Amino acid sequence: MSDALLTMDDVRASYGDFQALFNITLEIRAGEIVTLIGANGAGKTTTLRVISGLLRSQHGQLRFDGQDISKLPPHEIVVRGVSHVPEGRQLFPHMSVEENLALGAYIGRVRPKLKDLVEEQFELFPRLKERRRQLAGTLSGGEQQMVALARGLMAAPKLLLLDEPSLGLSPKIVEEVFAKVQQIGKSGVTVLIVEQNVVDGLSISDRGYVVENGEVTLQGTPKELLGNEQIRAAYLGL
Amino acid sequence: MLNWFYIPLQGILNGLLTGALYALIGMGMALIFGVMRIVNFAHGAFLMMGMYATYVVFQATGVSPYYQFPLAGVLLFFVGYATYMGLLRPIRGQVDFMVILLTMGLALILTDAAQLVFGADYHQINIPLLSKNIHIGPQISINAPWLVSFGIAMVLACALYWVVTQTMFGRAARAIAQNPYAAPLMGINVNRVQAIAFGIGSAAAGISGALLLPVFYLFPEVGNQFKLKSFVMVVLGGMGSIQGAAIAGLVLGVVESLTSLYWGNEWALAVDFVLFILVLSLKPSGIFGSQRA
Incomplete structure (x- = not known):
């Protein structure tokens, strides 16, 4: 095909x-x-x-x-x-939710759009907006999975x-x-x-x-x- | 005349002035350890290279180290970058012992090379600033070059902290430290970020060497004592925390200064290591910071 x-x-x-x-x-x-x-x-x-x-x-x-x-x-x-959200979430545990998301937009192509992309993720996962300053390692399993998904999407x-x-x-x-x-x-x-x-x-x-x-x-x-x-x-x- | 007050105060001030340089040395070591889990035994030799480079430029041009220290930083950045790419990268993933042997060997080669080129003699430079003292009140006086190096070291320490905590490069470096498996999936070129981090850490040692030159004496093995001190700072600061290492540097400077004031110079290094052993046995996660770089 x-x-x-x-x-x-x-x-x-x-x-x-x-x-x-x-x-x-x-x-x-x-x-x-x-x-x-x-x-x-x-x-x-x-x-x-x-x-x-x-x-x-x-x-x-x-x-x-x-x-x-x-x-x-x-x-x-x-x-x-290609964005890979690995098994077991694999977040950066000592960084905040926001910093984890920012790393998702590391590549040059999307970096200038960092702010918009973060807002998009907060729209899709409102829960993460409340937790934005919390360290990723302290979130519940479900929240961590949401961060992992959102981080994967940050690379557009x-x-x-x-x-x-x-x-x-x-x-x-x-x-x-x-x-x-x-x-x-x-x-x-x-x-x-x-x-x-x-x-x-x-x-x-x-x-x-x-x-x-x-x-x-x-x-x-x-x-x-x-x-x-x-x-x-x-x-x-x- | 309030001697019980002014004498220790002078001691603490002197300690802070030395401690700022220690802080810069320790932060460089902590950055490398925090990001790569590499104990760089060549850190002291890199400082020595920075000192000799500054010495050579001073002899040739007469430009004060306080103006030309960025040269030593640039030189040592490239030395660090090349060391990582050429020597350390091929043995990443092997046992840690190989990295230790490699950096130790590199330190020996650099030290002996310096001896071959410059001889084993002690060198000192003389700049007009050395004879200037700043008096605060009747009792307290500060040697001007120490104040200048304190200012430069503190600005650089803050800049380094800003780079590590606020920039995308710093984030990438910390990401590698916290989860080396996930970092490449973010699009991070792990080898390049690590080589740059190694370069920045080495540049901190080189600049510290440049700033030490006017107030210290220069000989091929000058780096050894600073290498030992930077181990102490990394451990006190909490393995790989750069802000922890910076605070540990200041504390170390003050502790050493007060020790030599009351017990004599020869005890200063002993007190460093008593601290080192106490922290390792009682609180191995460090005192001034538990979070990794």
């Missing part, structure tokens, strides 16, 4: 001698919300790490916005328009990578987080989510991919995937 924002074709990657990805093949079109589902250790997080440049791919094609990004360091991939990305945004949060907060992600998707940002919370993840997605043992084995619409017997047995315990 010609309007693909991100293409991965037979991507392979290893941590030292341990090969984690064997054949990741997927395509994400501009404006979509896509979820990667799969068991623990299947390679979902590794896939995101390869896209954002934290881990080098050793084989295959990795193209973003029409260009090969497989050789770029992480800080240049951010400049191209074309593609937002979300790694386990529901991890460690109460069901009510999870619902709130997914509602925000849906809102972000509607605003025109393409989103790739990695999620163990299969039903919630798929419920806001246009499409999903199943990753097993470092390989993409299945893809489809949320309806198709949730109707699939194997998936129901493996991930939903039905």
